[in-house]
Amino acid sequence: MTFKQLVRFEEGGQVHHGELREVDAAKGYTIEVLAGNPFHGLSPTGKVVTVPKLLCPLERTPIILCVGLNYKKHAAEAKLEVPTYPVLFMKPSDALAGPSDPIRVHPDAQIQLDYEGELCVIIGRDAKNLTEAEALDYVLGYAIGNDVSARNYQAPSASGGQYCYAKSFDGFAPIGPAIWSPAVVPDPQALYYRTKVNGEVVQETSTADMIWSVRQLLAHFSRGTTLRRGTVIMTGTPSGVGFFRNSFLKDGDVVEVEVEGLGRVSNCIQFS
Numbered sequence: 001m002t003f004k005q006l007v008r009f010e011e012g013g014q015v016h017h018g019e020l021r022e023v024d025a026a027k028g029y030t031i032e033v034l035a036g037n038p039f040h041g042l043s044p045t046g047k048v049v050t051v052p053k054l055l056c057p058l059e060r061t062p063i064i065l066c067v068g069l070n071y072k073k074h075a076a077e078a079k080l081e082v083p084t085y086p087v088l089f090m091k092p093s094d095a096l097a098g099p100s101d102p103i104r105v106h107p108d109a110q111i112q113l114d115y116e117g118e119l120c121v122i123i124g125r126d127a128k129n130l131t132e133a134e135a136l137d138y139v140l141g142y143a144i145g146n147d148v149s150a151r152n153y154q155a156p157s158a159s160g161g162q163y164c165y166a167k168s169f170d171g172f173a174p175i176g177p178a179i180w181s182p183a184v185v186p187d188p189q190a191l192y193y194r195t196k197v198n199g200e201v202v203q204e205t206s207t208a209d210m211i212w213s214v215r216q217l218l219a220h221f222s223r224g225t226t227l228r229r230g231t232v233i234m235t236g237t238p239s240g241v242g243f244f245r246n247s248f249l250k251d252g253d254v255v256e257v258e259v260e261g262l263g264r265v266s267n268c269i270q271f272s
Contacts, residue, residue, distance in 0.1 A: 001174055002181060002183065005178040006042075007019075008057050010055060033045045033049060037059075043231065053097065053134070057197075065090055066091060066233075070086060070236025070237075074237060077240075078091075091139065095172045105269060106169060106272060113150055113249040113255075114243055121139055129223060130219050135218035143253070144257050146175075147167060149167050151248070177263045177264065190214050195255065197256075
């Protein structure tokens, strides 16, 4: 079967996939339980449950591919020239986290901790040498995420221009709350999302502001390179990051990233 809003959750001591049916602030998440998994097939069980929490919609990922400088307004605020090709860096699989998981931050990454609200693309089947025309056929679905960044390790004097270390700490890639199918998101360039810190809107954008579209990113990243199913692509952040506001995250801050009409991730920062 196909899904619209695929979630993972725990019920009765077991982890399941399900179709999200309803969200109630008081009662929790009402879910139709599905058997199987999104890569080998899903089937209805006829069972409906209500649970208080959702897990990361992906149990695991081969890798998280990230895009730097992919919004026009963000490039303008950074005063950076747009490169010829998309800027690619990576996060390891252990950076993956759930939509309401706390983000526990190592002491050495706390001094300039920043948020980056992003649209995420999940690859549904192995892909290589994709054309732009066929690229979206390989998408399992979409989620929202936060490319958490330790800017003190991203500065050129510390990184030599390599972004990976600053963004690769465990839990630095919360995504969710669901994987929205292409039936729900037929055009990934027509979404509107915002990032909030403690309820204050700090980023607000349409994905139409992307420099490279999802189709273009998939074609570029798959050139001579296999994108394995389950790969997460974080497609870049809009203007308004804390670095350019001179306002970094603190212990206890709550970061929310929400796609209008679909859902949000909400993660509390915890300094260890």
